[in-house]
């Protein structure tokens with residue numbers, strides 16, 4: 222199961238991003254809910270509401286290995302100063318074998 226960041230709790234300190242070995246954590250923005258038109262084309266499309274939104278961080282489920290085989294526990298959780306800010310993503314469940322396969326693909330040169 223990949224992890225996800227609870228944007229309600231995240232203070233955007235960036236500590237988690239600096240410890241992830243797989244570049245799975247990236248900076249993002251939270252568009253103003255009053256302005257957002259929910260058109261779903263904001264990321265990479267230079268939407269002003271998105272660009273001016275509050276900073277946060279997001280985990281790419283396709284790159285998060287849960288730090289399997291690399292650490293006893295997810296490094297991002299250990300680095301995060303906010304309790305329960307990073308949590309398992311219930312919408313992205315994976316078996317141990319799937320996580321290991323993902324890790325192998327990510328570490329191939």
Ligand code: SF4
Nearest residue numbers: 241285287288295297
């Ligand atoms: S669990 Fe590990 S691989 Fe996944 S985002 Fe956190 S530090 Fe990166």
Ligand code: SF4
Nearest residue numbers: 231232234235237301
């Ligand atoms: S370490 Fe925690 S509070 Fe800081 S950016 Fe990452 S998820 Fe947010």
